[in-house]
Amino acid sequence: MKISDLILTANRNLLRNKVRTFLTILAIFVGSFTIILNTAINAGVNDFIDKQVSTIGGDGFIEVMPAAASEQIMTMMKTGEKVTEYNEKTGSMMSAVISDEDFEAMKKVDGVKKLEVFHVLSVEWMRLYGAEKKYNVNVEYFPAESMNVDLSAGRMTDDTVEDEYEIIINEDWLKPFNLGSAEEALGKTVEIGAKQTLKCYTAPNDCISIVEAKIVGVQAPGVLTMDGDLHINKALDAKLYELINEGVPEEQLSTIFAVGEVEPNKVEDVRKTFKELGSGYEIITVKDTAGMIRTFFDVILAVFNIFGVIALIAAAIGIINTLFMSVQERTREIGLDKALGMSRLKIFFSFSIEAISLGFWGSIFGMFVSMLIGYSANNILHAEGQFLSPFPTFDLVKFSPEVVVPIVLLIMFIAFVAGTAPALKAAKKDPIDALRYE
Amino acid sequence: MKQSLIKPASASRSSEPVPIVEVKGLSKTYGKKSTAFKALDDINLKIFSGESVAIIGKSGSGKSTLMHLMALLDNPTSGTVKIMGVNASKLKGKKLNRLRNKYFGFVFQQFFMNPNDSVLENVLLPLKIGKVKRFSRKKLALKALDIVDLENKAKNKATNLSGGQKQRVCIARAIVNNPKVIFADEPTGNLDSGTGKKIVDLLFGLNKKRGVTLIIVTHDEDLAALCDRQVRIVDGKITSETKTRQARTLKTTAIREGRKEDR
Numbered sequence: 001m002k003i004s005d006l007i008l009t010a011n012r013n014l015l016r017n018k019v020r021t022f023l024t025i026l027a028i029f030v031g032s033f034t035i036i037l038n039t040a041i042n043a044g045v046n047d048f049i050d051k052q053v054s055t056i057g058g059d060g061f062i063e064v065m066p067a068a069a070s071e072q073i074m075t076m077m078k079t080g081e082k083v084t085e086y087n088e089k090t091g092s093m094m095s096a097v098i099s100d101e102d103f104e105a106m107k108k109v110d111g112v113k114k115l116e117v118f119h120v121l122s123v124e125w126m127r128l129y130g131a132e133k134k135y136n137v138n139v140e141y142f143p144a145e146s147m148n149v150d151l152s153a154g155r156m157t158d159d160t161v162e163d164e165y166e167i168i169i170n171e172d173w174l175k176p177f178n179l180g181s182a183e184e185a186l187g188k189t190v191e192i193g194a195k196q197t198l199k200c201y202t203a204p205n206d207c208i209s210i211v212e213a214k215i216v217g218v219q220a221p222g223v224l225t226m227d228g229d230l231h232i233n234k235a236l237d238a239k240l241y242e243l244i245n246e247g248v249p250e251e252q253l254s255t256i257f258a259v260g261e262v263e264p265n266k267v268e269d270v271r272k273t274f275k276e277l278g279s280g281y282e283i284i285t286v287k288d289t290a291g292m293i294r295t296f297f298d299v300i301l302a303v304f305n306i307f308g309v310i311a312l313i314a315a316a317i318g319i320i321n322t323l324f325m326s327v328q329e330r331t332r333e334i335g336l337d338k339a340l341g342m343s344r345l346k347i348f349f350s351f352s353i354e355a356i357s358l359g360f361w362g363s364i365f366g367m368f369v370s371m372l373i374g375y376s377a378n379n380i381l382h383a384e385g386q387f388l389s390p391f392p393t394f395d396l397v398k399f400s401p402e403v404v405v406p407i408v409l410l411i412m413f414i415a416f417v418a419g420t421a422p423a424l425k426a427a428k429k430d431p432i433d434a435l436r437y438e
Numbered sequence: 439m440k441q442s443l444i445k446p447a448s449a450s451r452s453s454e455p456v457p458i459v460e461v462k463g464l465s466k467t468y469g470k471k472s473t474a475f476k477a478l479d480d481i482n483l484k485i486f487s488g489e490s491v492a493i494i495g496k497s498g499s500g501k502s503t504l505m506h507l508m509a510l511l512d513n514p515t516s517g518t519v520k521i522m523g524v525n526a527s528k529l530k531g532k533k534l535n536r537l538r539n540k541y542f543g544f545v546f547q548q549f550f551m552n553p554n555d556s557v558l559e560n561v562l563l564p565l566k567i568g569k570v571k572r573f574s575r576k577k578l579a580l581k582a583l584d585i586v587d588l589e590n591k592a593k594n595k596a597t598n599l600s601g602g603q604k605q606r607v608c609i610a611r612a613i614v615n616n617p618k619v620i621f622a623d624e625p626t627g628n629l630d631s632g633t634g635k636k637i638v639d640l641l642f643g644l645n646k647k648r649g650v651t652l653i654i655v656t657h658d659e660d661l662a663a664l665c666d667r668q669v670r671i672v673d674g675k676i677t678s679e680t681k682t683r684q685a686r687t688l689k690t691t692a693i694r695e696g697r698k699e700d701r
Contacts, residue, residue, distance in 0.1 A: 336550045340539060341539025341568065342539075346567075431512075
């Protein structure tokens with residue numbers, strides 16, 4: 001028998017007992033549906049996390065902080081402990097700084113393309129030029145080239161200009177600024193109030209300097225940008241830093257964070273070198289951040305996948321049962337096939353293809369239903385007022401052949417394995433005994 | 439027919455043609471030691487191409503076992519079966535399967551049809567197993583159905599046929615691969631005398647017109663009398679062998695030689 005004949009015959013045999021076949025497929029369907037939908041949600045969420053995290057920066061983007069700071073952050077994130085032990089060597093999170101000496105040394109490390117001091121800027125307020133109302137705001141500067149800001153309008157900031165101050169606002173600001181659309185915001189000027197720390201001790205009522213900046217882009221909404229930190233260009237960062245720290249002696253200005261760009265394939269080398277440098281420094285890459293967020297979702301989805309796997313195990317037992325019944329019913333047919341010269345191997349395959357077909361139809365059925373439900377869920381969740389409506393680019397459920405095809409193949413393989421025992425039983429039958437079977 | 443399947447062993451030592459089926463010292467024992475039951479005991483038989491041979495015996499005499507052994511559906515406890523001079527015990531797996539598929543046709547008392555398949559599907563099963571192309575197997579199956587005069591029933595479900603029609607379908611299935619030998623196990627056992635006669639006519643027609651060797655297992659003396667030769671089995675042993683008159687003139691030498699061997 002040719003393979004095509006075996007497949008056709010197997011499927012025709014499945015149709016002989018429609019109810020039994022349907023119920024077996026239903027069992028496989030439950031498992032495959034759970035796993036496929038779950039995996040699609042996993043893909044959707046991970047894709048979203050990736051997109052979100054990449055707004056922080058590309059593969060080569062690093063944040064550098066003293067090991068003391070990162071250790072505490074990590075311990076808190078991993079264990080949930082709010083109280084951590086004091087480390088004599090590294091000091092506290094707040095006192096830990098990057099020394100100038102170490103900073104210069106870091107710049108020379110192989111693989112480091114660029115390293116800049118990160119300024120923690122505490123500005124007072126921001127308002128639209130000409131308007132009265134002031135709003136609380138946080139601004140921060142990262143090198144524009146390291147960033148992948150998801151813009152709904154305009155362009156990225158320019159770090160090469162010397163005295164043009166640029167800012168990117170996010171869509172949350174459109175309403176307070178009375179701007180109808182993102183496009184409308186482009187080119188508008190905002191005023192940022194920066195407090196001159198030293199001057200405020202002597203003249204508390206006259207220590208705020210105003211800097212004007214131009215809106216060059218509007219950032220699309222995202223989860224990680226929801227904290228509202230607005231991105232500014234290098235010139236504005238320098239200006240604000242200068243204003244805030246005016247009159248402060250240079251030796252009192254300390255560096256807590258640095259940001260930079262390394263060659264993506266040397267990230268791990270750089271990490272190692274930085275760890276041993278001076279009092280020890282930690283780098284955080286985009287992947288690290290994404291990894292931390294992912295772990296959380298992965299755990300949840302793993303639990304659901306376990307349910308899917310349990311369902312599949314039950315389904316596999318169903319397949320074994322169905323096929324044993326099928327072998328029993330068709331004993332005489334097997335005898336005839338053997339008498340007419342069908343080989344053991346072909347008999348084996350005729351049954352194992354039946355099992356594989358059950359797996360195939362069950363998983364295809366599961367795939368279609370999970371796609372149907374998944375896509376409907378995406379649509380419903382994106383509707384006005386639903387929780388995904390602020391994120392038009394985020395699909396909760398994401399299907400792709402790379403995700404679905406391996407699952408279908410895996411389920412077919414499980415079905416094949418489940419079918420081996422009945423198929424072997426059929427293959428081993430003695431033709432005479434089989435023909436005499438009543 | 440593929441020639442590579444079996445090369446007829448050379449018969450150069452004598453002018454005797456090579457028997458298409460030859461059994462020597464064949465024994466079959468079921469069970470072990472104390473419960474052992476000897477179904478066949480030292481059977482010697484030669485069947486030549488184009489012959490029709492009846493194996494007669496009561497139920498439990500061992501006649502079906504003998505047929506199964508000759509058709510290579512079972513292995514003997516001792517002794518040999520030769521097909522066209524080739525020792526069957528030397529044929530394994532693929533070759534054995536191909537031999538059964540290409541050289542033999544089977545007609546069973548209980549028909550053994552796949553009830554839910556169409557008549558055509560049932561008839562072309564041996565061709566399907568033998569990897570004949572889809573188009574030509576349909577053509578061959580229709581031709582076989584034409585011979586048994588059931589071409590118009592090709593699309594019917596096998597269950598919807600009468601007993602006689604079913605047996606004709608089985609004959610069509612048995613001849614569809616153009617076999618050298620047809621083994622018929624009580625072919626008229628489940629049929630009334632009228633339909634039984636039709637089946638008998640068909641089988642002997644194939645034997646006479648196409649030279650198909652016919653080996654019929656039966657307890658029916660009338661059916662056996664129609665064969666060239668009757669081999670009687672009692673308790674696993676051949677007790678007598680007779681020839682019908684017409685057969686003597688047809689295949690004198692062959693049978694004489696065969697009988698000498700069989701004692």
